[in-house]
Amino acid sequence: MASPSSNVPKPGRTLLGFFAVLGILTVIMLLQGQVTPKLGLDLAGGTTVTLTAKTEGGKTPPSSQMDQAVKIINQRVNGLGVSDAEVSKQGTNNIIVSVGGAGQQQVVDTIGKTAKLQFRQVYASGPSTPNGQPLPSATPSASTSGSPSPSATPSGSSKPGAKPSDSSTPRGRAVSGALAAPTPTPSGSGKPSATPSGTPSTTPTTPVDPNAAGQDFSGIDDPAVIKQYQALVCSPNGGPTVPGSNNPALKWVAACDQKAENGQVTKYILGPVRVEGTQVSGANSLPPDPQNNRQSWSVSLKFKGQGTKQFGDVTSDAYKAYQQNPSAPQAQVAIILDGQVVSAPQIREGAITGGTASIDGPADSFTQSYADNLANVLKYGALPLEFQQSSIDEVSSTLGADQLHGGLIAGAIGLGLVVFYCMLYYQGLGLVAVGSLVVAGATTYLSVVILGEGMGFRLTLPHIIGLIVSIGITADSFIVYFERLRDELRAGRTLRPSVENAWKRARRTILVADAVTFIAALVLYFLAVGGVRGFAFAMGLTTLIDVVVVFFFTKPLVALLSRTEFFGRGHRFSGLNRARLRRNGPTPPAARTKSQEA
Amino acid sequence: MAKNSVLSRFYRGELSADIVGRPKIWYSISGLLIIFSLVGLLVQGLNFGVEFKGGSVFTIPAPKGSSITDVRTAVTGGGVHGDPTVQKAGSNWRVTTESLTSTEVAKVKQNVSKDLGVPADKITTQVVGASWGGEISKKAWQALLVFMILIIAYLSVAFEWRMALAAVVALVHDLVITAGVYAWSGFEVTPATLLGFLTILGYSLYDAVVVFDMIKEVTRPLNSSSKITYSEAANQALSSTLVRSLNTSLVAILPVAAILFIGTTLFGAGTLKDLSLSLFVGMIVGTYSSICVATPLLVQLKEREPKYRQLRENIARRESSGKRQAKAAKVAKATAVSDDAVDDVDDVPEDDAPASVTVRKVVQTGPRQQPKKGTRQQRRGK
Numbered sequence: 001m002a003s004p005s006s007n008v009p010k011p012g013r014t015l016l017g018f019f020a021v022l023g024i025l026t027v028i029m030l031l032q033g034q035v036t037p038k039l040g041l042d043l044a045g046g047t048t049v050t051l052t053a054k055t056e057g058g059k060t061p062p063s064s065q066m067d068q069a070v071k072i073i074n075q076r077v078n079g080l081g082v083s084d085a086e087v088s089k090q091g092t093n094n095i096i097v098s099v100g101g102a103g104q105q106q107v108v109d110t111i112g113k114t115a116k117l118q119f120r121q122v123y124a125s126g127p128s129t130p131n132g133q134p135l136p137s138a139t140p141s142a143s144t145s146g147s148p149s150p151s152a153t154p155s156g157s158s159k160p161g162a163k164p165s166d167s168s169t170p171r172g173r174a175v176s177g178a179l180a181a182p183t184p185t186p187s188g189s190g191k192p193s194a195t196p197s198g199t200p201s202t203t204p205t206t207p208v209d210p211n212a213a214g215q216d217f218s219g220i221d222d223p224a225v226i227k228q229y230q231a232l233v234c235s236p237n238g239g240p241t242v243p244g245s246n247n248p249a250l251k252w253v254a255a256c257d258q259k260a261e262n263g264q265v266t267k268y269i270l271g272p273v274r275v276e277g278t279q280v281s282g283a284n285s286l287p288p289d290p291q292n293n294r295q296s297w298s299v300s301l302k303f304k305g306q307g308t309k310q311f312g313d314v315t316s317d318a319y320k321a322y323q324q325n326p327s328a329p330q331a332q333v334a335i336i337l338d339g340q341v342v343s344a345p346q347i348r349e350g351a352i353t354g355g356t357a358s359i360d361g362p363a364d365s366f367t368q369s370y371a372d373n374l375a376n377v378l379k380y381g382a383l384p385l386e387f388q389q390s391s392i393d394e395v396s397s398t399l400g401a402d403q404l405h406g407g408l409i410a411g412a413i414g415l416g417l418v419v420f421y422c423m424l425y426y427q428g429l430g431l432v433a434v435g436s437l438v439v440a441g442a443t444t445y446l447s448v449v450i451l452g453e454g455m456g457f458r459l460t461l462p463h464i465i466g467l468i469v470s471i472g473i474t475a476d477s478f479i480v481y482f483e484r485l486r487d488e489l490r491a492g493r494t495l496r497p498s499v500e501n502a503w504k505r506a507r508r509t510i511l512v513a514d515a516v517t518f519i520a521a522l523v524l525y526f527l528a529v530g531g532v533r534g535f536a537f538a539m540g541l542t543t544l545i546d547v548v549v550v551f552f553f554t555k556p557l558v559a560l561l562s563r564t565e566f567f568g569r570g571h572r573f574s575g576l577n578r579a580r581l582r583r584n585g586p587t588p589p590a591a592r593t594k595s596q597e598a
Numbered sequence: 599m600a601k602n603s604v605l606s607r608f609y610r611g612e613l614s615a616d617i618v619g620r621p622k623i624w625y626s627i628s629g630l631l632i633i634f635s636l637v638g639l640l641v642q643g644l645n646f647g648v649e650f651k652g653g654s655v656f657t658i659p660a661p662k663g664s665s666i667t668d669v670r671t672a673v674t675g676g677g678v679h680g681d682p683t684v685q686k687a688g689s690n691w692r693v694t695t696e697s698l699t700s701t702e703v704a705k706v707k708q709n710v711s712k713d714l715g716v717p718a719d720k721i722t723t724q725v726v727g728a729s730w731g732g733e734i735s736k737k738a739w740q741a742l743l744v745f746m747i748l749i750i751a752y753l754s755v756a757f758e759w760r761m762a763l764a765a766v767v768a769l770v771h772d773l774v775i776t777a778g779v780y781a782w783s784g785f786e787v788t789p790a791t792l793l794g795f796l797t798i799l800g801y802s803l804y805d806a807v808v809v810f811d812m813i814k815e816v817t818r819p820l821n822s823s824s825k826i827t828y829s830e831a832a833n834q835a836l837s838s839t840l841v842r843s844l845n846t847s848l849v850a851i852l853p854v855a856a857i858l859f860i861g862t863t864l865f866g867a868g869t870l871k872d873l874s875l876s877l878f879v880g881m882i883v884g885t886y887s888s889i890c891v892a893t894p895l896l897v898q899l900k901e902r903e904p905k906y907r908q909l910r911e912n913i914a915r916r917e918s919s920g921k922r923q924a925k926a927a928k929v930a931k932a933t934a935v936s937d938d939a940v941d942d943v944d945d946v947p948e949d950d951a952p953a954s955v956t957v958r959k960v961v962q963t964g965p966r967q968q969p970k971k972g973t974r975q976q977r978r979g980k
Binding site: 042045089091393411425468469475476483520536 | 652655666685686687688690692724725726727728737738740741744745748749752753756789790792793796797799800801803804807808811812815838839841842845846848849850852853854855856857860861869870873874877
C-alpha cells in the first residue's frame, strides 16, 4: 500500500486518541464509584414533601399566592440541577414537592424556606443563654474586640464554654444573658464597669438604665422590644424565629442568630429594614478565599438599582458608627433570613456602593452545599406564604421496573433492526455504521453516568427513550457520509481520494444539521424549566456525541478501512463496489441469499 | 423482476420523482391535512393529562401485601379512565387520577374499600394541581418562539432567508399535523408526549437542512445561461438525496416503531406509548414535509428571484426556438414526403407578410435573434 498522501490525516492516530479519551472517561466513571446512571423520580422513586401553608387561624390562603409559591418552589427545585422534580398544588393549602432519589433531606429543607431577606442595622447584641438556664454571665459579645474578619458575626470571637470568670473583661457590654426574670439583675455579670459603647450623638428617647444589664439601648425607642430582647432565650443550636422578626414593617425587632457559634447564640435588637430581599437580583455561591480573609463558603448577592443605593446608605451609616466607635453595635449590618440573623458583618472599610454584598459565616456551617442552597433560594425570591413541612415520605417509582425493561428491550430490538438494515444496505460499510452506533452508545452511557454524578442529572423513562432514539438518529450522520462516498464512486472516482472528498462535502452538511439540533437543545435548556430542561440536556448531549463520533471514529475508520484490500479493491460485499453502484450493476442486494465471502 | 429493479435502483441511489414540478399536489395534500388538524384541534381539542390540568389524588392507607397492580385495578374498577399514577408514599398509596366529580370519587372510594379492604373513611381525596402547570408550558412556548427566531437567523446566515422560511414553514406544518393526529385520536397528551414533540422539532429541521444543503450545492453553478432551471436543478438534488432521506428516516423510525409496537403491546399504555407515538407520527410527517413541502416551497420562492426568473425565461425561449427548429425539421421531413405540406408551410409566412422578402426574413428570424440579443446584452452588462 502506498504511504498516505500529505493532505490525508493519520486516521490510526485519531482512532487511538478517541479510544484513549473513552478509556479516560471509563476510568473517571470507575473512580466515581458509580457505574450505573442515576434514575429519576418515575423510575426510582424519591422523596416527597408536603408543605402546608401557615396562615392565621387556618384560613385558606389566596390561590394566587399559592400559585406564586408553586412557581417559586419550582424554580428553586429545578435550580438545583437537571433533575426532574415535580411541584404541584394539592388541595387548597398544600404544595407537594417530589424530588428524585431517596434521602434528599437537604434539598427538601431548603426549598420550603420562605427566604425572606432583610438588611437591618444592629442596635444591640449579646449572647443568649440557652434554655433559660441563666448562666451568671456570658462572654462579651465581642464583635467589638477589634480583630474580626470584615464579615465576622458579632459573636465571632467569643470563647467556647463561656465561664462566669470571663465576664471580667474590661470591654463592657457584658450582658447578663437572658434571664427569666423580666428585670435582669446583674447578678453574675462581674463588673459591668465599662461605659456603654453607644454613640454619644444619639439621644436615647427611652431612658434605659444601662446598668440594668450592662447594656446600652440608646437609640432604641421601643421599650417593648428591649423587654423582648432581654427576655429572649435563643435555642442552643440557633433560632428560634422571634415573633415579628420576619415582619419588615416593624421598626424594631429582636432576633436570634441562625447558628450557634462556639457554643453561643447571639441575640440582637435590630433597627428598621434598610434593604429588602426583593431588591436582590442575583445570588451565587463562592468558594472560600483565604487570601481575602474569607474562610468559609459564601453567597454573593447582587442588588437591583434601588437596592444598590439602599445598601450603600446602610453601610455608610454603619461605617460612620464604626469610625466614631469601633465597638458600636451600629457598625454592624445584620442580614436576616426568615427572621433569623444569618450574619452581621461589621462595616470597617467604608460604605459598600458596588451593589453587591456577601453573606458568610463560620466555616463549619457555611459549607458548599449550604451556600449553594442559600444562593439558589435567594435567587428566586421569597415565597409569598410561610410553609411548614407537614410530611416527608419516600415515594416509590410511578413506573414499574417492567416499563423500564420494556423500553430497553424494545429499544434494543429497534437498534437491532437498524443494524440489520445497515448491514443489508451498506454491507461491508454497514460494519462501520454498526461500530459507530456501538461507540456512540458507549459514549452516551459514560457521559450520562458521569454527568449524573456531577450535575445531578437523573434519567427518567422519557430520557432513556430519547437517548435510544437519538442514537438511531446518530446513524443519520453516517448515512450522509456514506451516500456522499458512494456518489463519488458512482462518478467513477477511486476509493482513496473519494474518502477525503466525500468527507469534505459531508462534513459541512453534518455540522450544519447538528448545529440546528444543538441550538434547539440550548434554547430549551436555558429557557424552559422542569422536565423539558432535563430532556434538552439529553438532546444536546447526544448531538455533541454524534459530532464527536462521526469526526473521531466513523471517518477515521473509513479512511483506515479504505486501505485494506477488502474495501480498497471494492469487494462486491464491501458496499463500495463501483460496478454494483453504477447503472449496469448486477442483481440487487435483496436478491442475494448466500454469502460468498464466507 | 420489477420489484428487484426498483430495489436495485434504490441501492444505486437512482430513485427519482418529479416532486418539485407538481407543488400543487403536495400543497393540497398538506393543506387538507392542516385544515383537518386545525379542525380537530378546535373541535376536539387536545386531551391533556393530569400533569397539565390537575386531577384528583387519593391517599389510601396501604393494607399489607397490596401491590401496585392491586391498587391500580381497584381504582380503575371504580370507573377511572386512563392510566392513574400509583405511588407508595410512606405507609400510604398515593393515586393520582384525572379530575373526578364527587359522585365518581365516592364510587372509587367504595370500590377501593371493597377491593383492598380499607375502610372508606380512611381514604382521603384532594384536588391536585398541575405539576406541569402554566409556568412550565408558558416557558416551553417562549423557548419555542425564541428557537424559531434563532433558527431563522441561523439558517439565513448558513444558507439564506428563503431556505430558513421554507424550513420553518415545514416545521410548523409537522407540529400542527402531529398535534392534529393527537386531537382526532384523543390520545392523552402527557409530558412524555410534549418531549416527543420537542424531538420532532430538531428532527424535522435536521432533515430539511440536509436536503437544502444538497440543493444549495447543486444550484450554486447556475447562471442565466445554464441549461436547466432552478426547479429542475432542485429536483435533481432532491432525487439524489432521496435515497439518503428515506434511509435515514427508516433508520430513525425503526427504534421508535419498535418501542411503540413492542413496548405498547407488551406493557400497555404509559410513558412508552406517549413518547414513541408522538415521535412516530412526527417523524413520518417530518420526512414527508422536508421532501414535499419545504423543497417545493423553497423552489417557488427562489423562482421569484430575478436571477432565476431570467434563467427560466431564457430556457423557455431557447426551448421554444428549439421546438421551432424541431418543427422545421419535421416539416423538412414532411416536405420530402409530400409536396402539399411544403406548400402549406410556405404559404403561411407569405400570407402574413406579403410581397416583401426583407419583412419575411424579419418574421422568420426574429424569434431566433431575440434571445441572442438578450444574451449578448447580458454579457455586455457583465
